[in-house]
Amino acid sequence: MGKKDQAYQLRSLKKRIAGGIKTYTIASGKGGVGKTSLSVNLALTLGKMGIRTIILDGDLGLANVDVMFGLYPKYHLGYVIKGDKKLSDILVSVQENVYMLPGGTGLQEMADLDAKRQLKLIEELASLEEYCDVLLIDTGAGVHRSVVVFAIASDSLLLVTSPDPTAIRDCYGLLKAVLGKSSTPSELHLVINMVKSDKEAKEVASRLQLTAKDFLGIDINMAGYILKDFHVEEAIKMGMPFVISHPDCEASKCVAWIAKNIFNPEGVDSVLNAPSGRGIKAFCMRLLKQFQLR
Ligand SMILES: Nc1ncnc2c1ncn2[C@@H]1O[C@H](COP(=O)(O)OP(=O)(O)OP(=O)(O)O)[C@@H](O)[C@H]1O
Ligand SMILES: [Mg+2]
Structure with missing residues (x-):
């Protein structure tokens, strides 16, 4: 058996168990x-x-994951919902092991389908589990309902803030909005972006962690920080993600460290240690339940 087959079998086994x-x-x-x-x-x-x-653009207002990848896909989930395209037609391969799922307004439209078509779509979305171990959902700005809904439906919430006091306040506001709902994600991580130093990141993180503990009674894992780095802007101008255009820059090193903290905490082989959660079906069901509560 080849190495790839072995990895596939291990993953299948792990998903069946977990x-x-x-x-x-x-x-x-x-x-x-x-x-x-x-x-x-x-x-x-x-x-x-x-x-x-798989990265899903969940920014329902200004989707721009595709722009940052330097890709311009023609179709999104809305086409699958209308029945014009199959899911495999809209999934974009970005590089080995990385796919992009252009969401468009599809996930919201899903809530308006009748139950039979919803189930069909959920089955189709669940087939993505063959392709992936992790689904990352990028969301839009603000404490909008859709952002809160995505957060509640997910296994894990990755909060991002800069050291700017208004960003910290809004980050806390989002956390409060998410925790105000009956079901919450099982994990909370924090990333401080655009910091000048390790010291600044730790100060911001501990302020947020202490406030969350004192007022909301919850623990947030400090997943890491990303230094303010001019290569980030440079990469955007080049139409390329910075881990590709500048793999050795400070921001790239910080992202590698965050990835290890969240996804490979034990440091064991990444295939065996790929995180497992409740799966796409459960995610969709929770998403629909929240959208239907509107
Ligand atoms: N570590 C960093 N160092 C320097 N600049 C950064 C860094 N991280 C992000 N930026 C810059 O901040 C800007 C906003 O980044 P990005 O679009 O990822 O934010 P966002 O939170 O997704 O925004 P929105 O809320 O509008 O979706 C970009 O121009 C990017 O270049
Ligand atoms: Mg964005």
Whole structure:
């Protein structure tokens, strides 16, 4: 048996035992703090680690994951919902182990389908588990309902903030909105972006962690930080994610460290250690339940 076949069998076994792929929502509260930048570069880093990742653009207003990848897909989930395209037609292969699923307004439209078509679509989405271990969902700015819904439906919430006091306040506001709902993600991670130093990141993180503990009674894992790095802007101008254009820059090293902290905490072989969660079906069901509560 080849190495790839072995890896595939191990993954299948693991999913059968553990449930399904793990879903992560990346959200912030305030806009422009680096959610899309983190989502895209993290997805590529995970792909390199052997963790098969699908990135879903959940920014229902200004979707731009495709722009950051330098890709311009023609179709999105809305076409699958209308029945014009199959899911495999809209899934874009970005690099080995990394796919992009252009969401468009599809996930919201899903809530308006009749139950039979919803189930058919969910079955189709669940077939993505063959392709991936992890689903990352990039979300839009603000504490909008759709962002909260994605966060609640996911296995894990990755909060992103910059050291800017308004960003910290909005990050906390989003956390409060998510925790105000009856069901919450089982894991909470924090990433501080655009920091000047390790010291600044730790100060911001401990302030947020202490406030969350004191007022909301919850623990947030400090997953890491990303230094403010001019290569990030440079890469965007080049139309390329920075982990590809500048793999050795500070921001790339920080993303690698975050990936290891969240996805490979024990340091064991990444195939065996690819995170498992409740799976795509459970994610969709929770998503629909929340959308239907509107
Ligand atoms: N570590 C960093 N160093 C320097 N610039 C950064 C860093 N991270 C992000 N930026 C810059 O911040 C800007 C916003 O980034 P990005 O689009 O990822 O934020 P966002 O949170 O997704 O925004 P929105 O809320 O509008 O979706 C980009 O121009 C990006 O170049
Ligand atoms: Mg964005």
